Amino acid sequence: MARIRPRLAVWKFASCDGCQLSLLDCEDELLEIAGEVEIAQFLEATSASVEGPYDLSLVEGSVTTAHDAARIQEVRKQSRFLITIGACATAGGIQALRNFADVREYTAIVYARPDYIQTLATSTAIADHVKVDFELRGCPISTRQLVETISAFLAGRKPQTPPHSVCVECKIAGNLCVMVGHGTPCLGPVTHAGCGALCPSYNRGCYGCYGPMETPNAPSLSAWLGKLGMDEDALKRVYRTFNANADAFREESERHDR
């Protein structure tokens, strides 16, 4: 008798498609994963679709339209486990920069006929709308962490995605600290691990694409960044990128937006 495999669904909201592409980027593991789960819904990869309910839903993207706010409720109802993948789904993404501006003005800048455009004033994380079972960070997510998360789900355990800062990853990698070593501003001390300290490994300061770590001390880091020459506007901007609407980054950017 055929084994019953868990049903996997991949959903897209406002996003760049990069995090769901990460699943297709698991070139060595993809066919193996497809053997362990039934891919029941993954529009970017297949036109076949199986009706819910689903055992595991991976959700990419943020909520930016009334239609999507209703759609995520439906996805939740159909899903036993719901995991958000990436900064858009987990923190609202780069499109959450609208939360700090007037969306009508934004629409008028981009579109000749703003009356054709239907959008909400904010871009919000999936957890602002429905219960989320696990959040995978990153802009984009790491394929290694994605495989770990799916494996953990299949084994019925919690995914191992350490909540410490990028600084710890730099120590593990044996990197010279870019801030101490050559005075390069770096968000590593307040940023969630997962990338393997990528930017510092390339002689660049971390720009916070994995969002805030568990207990960040952003005001202290800002004081250090100020000593390295960043003015108030630069401090505001450095926290306002791909995780601008994550609480710790939003609050810190607002402190420098006066």
Add this chain to the structure above:
Amino acid sequence: MIVKTIKVDQLARVEGEGALKVVARDGVVQSAELNIFEPPRFFEAFLRDRMYSEAPDITARICGICPVAYQMSAIHAMENALGVVVDGPLRDLRRLLYCGEWIESHTLHVYMLHAPDFLGYAGAIEMARDHADIVRRGLDLKKAGNAIIALLGGREIHPINVRVGGFYRAPRRRELEPLAEELKRARDGALATVRWTAGFDFPDVERDYEFVALRGDGEYPLNQGRIVSSRGLDIAAAEYDEHFEESHVEHSTALHAHLKARGAFLTGPLARYALNAASLSPIAREAAREAGLGSVCANPFRSIIVRAVEVLYACDEALRIIDQYEEPDRPAVDLEPRAGVGFAATEAPRGVLYHRYQLHADGKIADARIVPPTSQNQPSIEEDLRIFATAWLDLPDDALRHRCEQTIRNHDPCISCATHFLRLDVDRGG
């Protein structure tokens, strides 16, 4: 009067969200609309008041499939505004990085999004049940492209090593050597891919497109070149706005681009090939000849062969660059902010990607304009549907719907990019 409507509410195997609606009256297609309902994300708006140096990483987030294209158009436009030309090994490294994206993005489309249409599968994973070796070959090829991006860029999606002026860190020669071994295997896989796709059954159709692509100085275009067309256009990127315009239609959150003088045009692999085939490397030229492509391919269904030829070229070109690479003295050139306007067009896998930035004296962005390839191709995609679908109206609904979806996938539209795509909705009455 017999009215027939065909609808596809959610197009699959395209990047982003869109739908399709075709309306026919008395056996003639009246209208074909590609509805793009991907939510707007307002990149041009929030780029205002960011530093010039932030544009490459921010615009990369427009598209997870072709972030390198956004980074490249952004850096070239910024360097144009700042009056800097980056040459030598840094230029070669950028071209190498772009080769990686062409290999990765084209292989994704050829094997996972497009080939299942020709072989009758819902997707590559379903195709792998019968053709495991072929899908494995595709995944290995895609992996080779990603290996270039990961080494030069730090990671496959949204690379972190690209900056205005150059890179944060330039690779050592010895770091590139293992890549060369992987690329030699990939080049064999790419040649096999050209031969495999050339054997598919293609509908016997042709279109009279005006092709628009960059033309380089004797090299197949990636990062630079003049914008030329098959009907005599020959301009610099700075003249783009004089010759092209965008309009906003009600059924799409993507703007539609037209040539002011002549309307719809086509950019992407078919256009690049038609305007630059002589600049392909000998091995890619010979594979194109063997596949029966001719000097111009105007059958959009055969674009899959042209993509395979471009993957072969990109593998070959990447090997050439690695072989000749000399480590630069510095990973980036010095830059001074100044007020100005900068323009650039580069060849994203899907076609010409135009960026224009106006900068304040302190280096902050006053105004940004981005025209992605899918916006430029959308009018031609709709024309394809209108022209081709009339001949298919007698097919059963499922077959007609599938042909229409395939007509869209021929152009590998990236809806996430263009929204700044798809449902099939065919109305044929009756």
